[in-house]
Amino acid sequence: xxxxxxxxxxxxxxxxxxxxxxxxxxxxxxxxxxxxxxxxxxxxxxxxxxxxxxxxxxxxxxxxxxxxxxxxxxxxxxxxxxxxxxxxxxxxxxxxxxxxxxxxxxxxxxxxxxxxxxxxxxxxxxxxxxxxxxxxxxxxxxxxxxxxxxxxxxxxxxxxxxxxxxxxxxxxxxxxxxxxxxxxxxxxxxxxxxxxxxxxxxxxxxxxxxxxxxxxxxxxxxxxxxxxxxxxxxxxxxxxxxxxxxxxxxxxxxxxxxxxxxxxxxxxxxxxxxxxxxxxxxxxxxxxxxxxx
Amino acid sequence: xxxxxxxxxxxxxxxxxxxxxxxxxxxxxxxxxxxxxxxxxxxxxxxxxxxxxxxxxxxxxxxxxxxxxxxxxxxxxxxxxxxxxxxxxxxxxxxxxxxxxxxxxxxxxxxxxxxxxxxxxxxxxxxxxxxxxxxxxxxxxxxxxxxxxxxxxxxxxxxxxxxxxxxxxxxxxxxxxxxxxxxxxxxxxxxxxxxxxxxxxxxxxxxxxxxxxxxxxxxxxxxxxxxxxxxxxxxxxxxxxxxxxxxxxxxxxxxxxxxxxxxxxxxxxxxxxxxxxxxxxxxxxxxxxxxxxxxxxxxxxxxxxxxxxxxxxxxxxxx
Numbered sequence: 001x002x003x004x005x006x007x008x009x010x011x012x013x014x015x016x017x018x019x020x021x022x023x024x025x026x027x028x029x030x031x032x033x034x035x036x037x038x039x040x041x042x043x044x045x046x047x048x049x050x051x052x053x054x055x056x057x058x059x060x061x062x063x064x065x066x067x068x069x070x071x072x073x074x075x076x077x078x079x080x081x082x083x084x085x086x087x088x089x090x091x092x093x094x095x096x097x098x099x100x101x102x103x104x105x106x107x108x109x110x111x112x113x114x115x116x117x118x119x120x121x122x123x124x125x126x127x128x129x130x131x132x133x134x135x136x137x138x139x140x141x142x143x144x145x146x147x148x149x150x151x152x153x154x155x156x157x158x159x160x161x162x163x164x165x166x167x168x169x170x171x172x173x174x175x176x177x178x179x180x181x182x183x184x185x186x187x188x189x190x191x192x193x194x195x196x197x198x199x200x201x202x203x204x205x206x207x208x209x210x211x212x213x214x215x216x217x218x219x220x221x222x223x224x225x226x227x228x229x230x231x232x233x234x235x236x237x238x239x240x241x242x243x244x245x246x247x248x249x250x251x252x253x254x255x256x257x258x259x260x261x262x263x264x265x266x267x268x269x270x271x272x273x274x275x276x277x278x279x280x281x282x283x284x285x286x287x288x289x290x291x292x293x
Numbered sequence: 294x295x296x297x298x299x300x301x302x303x304x305x306x307x308x309x310x311x312x313x314x315x316x317x318x319x320x321x322x323x324x325x326x327x328x329x330x331x332x333x334x335x336x337x338x339x340x341x342x343x344x345x346x347x348x349x350x351x352x353x354x355x356x357x358x359x360x361x362x363x364x365x366x367x368x369x370x371x372x373x374x375x376x377x378x379x380x381x382x383x384x385x386x387x388x389x390x391x392x393x394x395x396x397x398x399x400x401x402x403x404x405x406x407x408x409x410x411x412x413x414x415x416x417x418x419x420x421x422x423x424x425x426x427x428x429x430x431x432x433x434x435x436x437x438x439x440x441x442x443x444x445x446x447x448x449x450x451x452x453x454x455x456x457x458x459x460x461x462x463x464x465x466x467x468x469x470x471x472x473x474x475x476x477x478x479x480x481x482x483x484x485x486x487x488x489x490x491x492x493x494x495x496x497x498x499x500x501x502x503x504x505x506x507x508x509x510x511x512x513x514x515x516x517x518x519x520x521x522x523x524x525x526x527x528x529x530x531x532x533x534x535x536x537x538x539x540x541x542x543x544x545x546x547x548x549x550x551x552x553x554x555x556x557x558x559x560x561x562x563x564x565x566x567x568x569x570x571x572x573x574x575x576x577x578x579x580x581x582x583x584x585x586x587x588x589x590x591x592x593x594x595x596x597x598x599x600x601x602x603x604x605x606x607x608x609x610x611x612x
Contacts (some may be wrong), residue, residue: 029421031415035414039428040428042443046446049446104339111331114338115331131381132543132595134543136566137350137594138347140583141353164341164343164345166343169339218480225549244438254449264440268443270433272435277433
């Protein structure tokens with residue numbers, strides 16, 4: 001090993017050289033501000049535009065703020081599509097769908113990690129493979145099956161095909177594997193059966209990962225578009241994304257944008273609120289290895 | 294943790310080795326039989342759902358792909374590999390593959406490169422980084438339909454704000470909605486905007502996991518930050534790059550929402566997956582042909598996954 005003596009700072013070139021400007025930009029708040037703006041500006045524009053009148057949009061000199069914040073466009077949009085009903089449908093489908101999904105993922109992951117069964121790794125691989133089957137590939141056969149069973153325009157028709165979960169199972173299995181075996185073995189010696197070990201030890205210890213899986217499932221169900229789009233034709237049974245597509249088709253002219261922005265607010269803002277409240281769970285979940293103690 | 298540490302005296306000492314020795318003689322004792330049923334009760338529902346709604350469709354698609362069949366019609370004619378012959382000889386197919394390739398490379402490359410740049414910019418102990426990290430991740434969790442509509446309004450050549458800005462600085466506002474190359478570019482931009490935060494957050498976690506002393510050693514040796522990045526940081530990030538590459542390619546081959554809401558007719562934006570949708574649920578209701586494209590797409594996904602696992606993993610440095 002060579003001994004490296006501390007060197008004096010090397011000459012950095014002209015103070016305003018592109019390289020210095022670049023590193024200054026990266027190391028200061030400029031980068032943070034730019035990043036936040038790139039994300040925030042389109043969303044801000046959506047919210048502001050949702051309050052503008054059509055006349056304010058066609059002008060050649062657009063203003064930033066609307067003339068008034070009266071919810072005219074929201075009321076108007078609710079006349080074209082049953083906005084309140086759609087919102088309720090989305091909430092219902094999301095809560096039930098995500099709830100069952102998380103439950104199934106917890107139980108499957110526990111079985112894969114703690115319960116003896118032949119060919120468990122093969123089964124796990126078989127579950128993982130489903131991550132590779134996009135909903136679009138299974139769309140047509142599932143549409144035919146569900147419509148034969150009478151699921152068109154029903155809540156269960158929307159929810160059922162998406163319940164099987166590879167993602168949640170995968171994430172929770174990783175988490176369960178990282179739990180010290182001594183924890184569950186101690187409980188087993190104390191005579192706790194699988195059911196008690198699952199709910200009293202494994203689940204509480206894994207709360208952050210479960211929150212991550214739950215959040216991801218909630219967001220996925222809320223945003224899910226393709227399947228409800230083909231299985232629902234009755235406007236009163238539509239979820240929000242499907243309703244917005246209907247609104248987009250009925251408002252083909254440029255004057256429809258204020259209504260579409262009002263609809264977009266209705267679908268985007270609830271997820272933003274959930275995200276702000278629970279984002280630490282997502283970030284903790286994504287950086288699992290680093291956070292665990 | 295306290296639970297495991299607190300009860301060393303509790304375990305009946307003789308019993309533990311006994312149960313460990315048992316399975317050698319009797320592989321399937323009452324305990325294993327009990328576990329068998331517990332496993333089925335716990336994992337069975339999920340496995341059953343996966344079999345019915347993920348595995349069955351893949352097989353059923355193969356059957357449907359042999360049919361000339363209009364969706365909703367009671368009768369269908371057996372055409373054997375006719376649909377496949379049509380797919381592989383149709384001039385449309387070449388265009389669909391071209392669009393799919395451009396779309397995939399551009400969205401995956403764009404969001405990973407931008408994600409890495411954002412991660413590098415945010416990887417410093419400054420106030421506001423947490424906020425910026427959350428903000429940049431936010432679009433990833435938003436509805437594709439909502440996001441698509443917002444950007445549709447921004448891109449609108451007649452009244453969109455983007456056109457206003459471009460004209461204000463003397464550039465012509467492009468016809469985003471008409472030119473097939475521009476519709477594709479537009480959709481790609483929106484997907485990159487939506488997905489870059491995902492790559493950024495994951496890269497950021499990777500950057501923060503790099504041991505300090507490695508970077509300090511590089512600095513002591515007089516390595517420039519450019520050199521440090523390519524010789525130390527980038528190799529250490531390779532497992533993450535590999536992970537992102539796989540998940541992003543698979544995700545972009547499944548991209549649907551924004552394509553559908555921004556370009557319902559698929560003008561210039563008909564990827565393989567959108568073709569599957571258009572053929573079955575567009576104006577022609579060609580269920581058999583749609584199933585054919587779905588089979589091709591599925592095979593492509595399988596091949597890509599195998600190729601990625603085979604070739605990329607070898608060059609990956611696992612820390």
